[in-house]
Amino acid sequence: MPDSKISRLYGLFYFLLFEVVVYVGLKYLLSGLGMDNQMQAENTIVPNWVKAVAFIMLYILCMLMAVVLVSNLVPARHRGQLMSWVYLALLGMVAMLILLFN
Numbered sequence: 001m002p003d004s005k006i007s008r009l010y011g012l013f014y015f016l017l018f019e020v021v022v023y024v025g026l027k028y029l030l031s032g033l034g035m036d037n038q039m040q041a042e043n044t045i046v047p048n049w050v051k052a053v054a055f056i057m058l059y060i061l062c063m064l065m066a067v068v069l070v071s072n073l074v075p076a077r078h079r080g081q082l083m084s085w086v087y088l089a090l091l092g093m094v095a096m097l098i099l100l101f102n
Contacts, residue, residue, distance in 0.1 A: 007078055015085050022062050023096050026055055030100075048101065055100060059093050 033051035063086065071082060 008081070011078075011081055011085060015088070018066060019089065019092055019096075022059060023099070026058055026062075027100060029058070030054055051100070052097060055097060056093065059096070063089050 030051055033047060033054060067082065067086060071079060074082075
């Protein structure tokens with residue numbers, strides 16, 4: 001396998017590891033917010049909105065810290081891959097929000 005394919009596989013592994021760790025950490029951190037049962041007579045929109053916004057803000061903060069750290073640590077020839085992982089992480093955030101409320 002060429003060197004670029006191996007580096008992509010390492011990137012995918014570390015990306016998935018980052019996504020799982022951040023999701024589990026934020027789910028634990030935000031476990032007290034929001035309402036589990038969505039089918040209630042009371043209004044559940046506001047508490048769940050707070051949980052969703054807090055998740056988005058903390059996720060973007062974690063992602064920005066990771067981008068700064070990785071861009072300083074990886075060699076210059078691999079920095080071109082970084083933005084594709086960032087865009088993939090933003091798409092993954094939508095999936096994580098759906099999982100967070102299920």
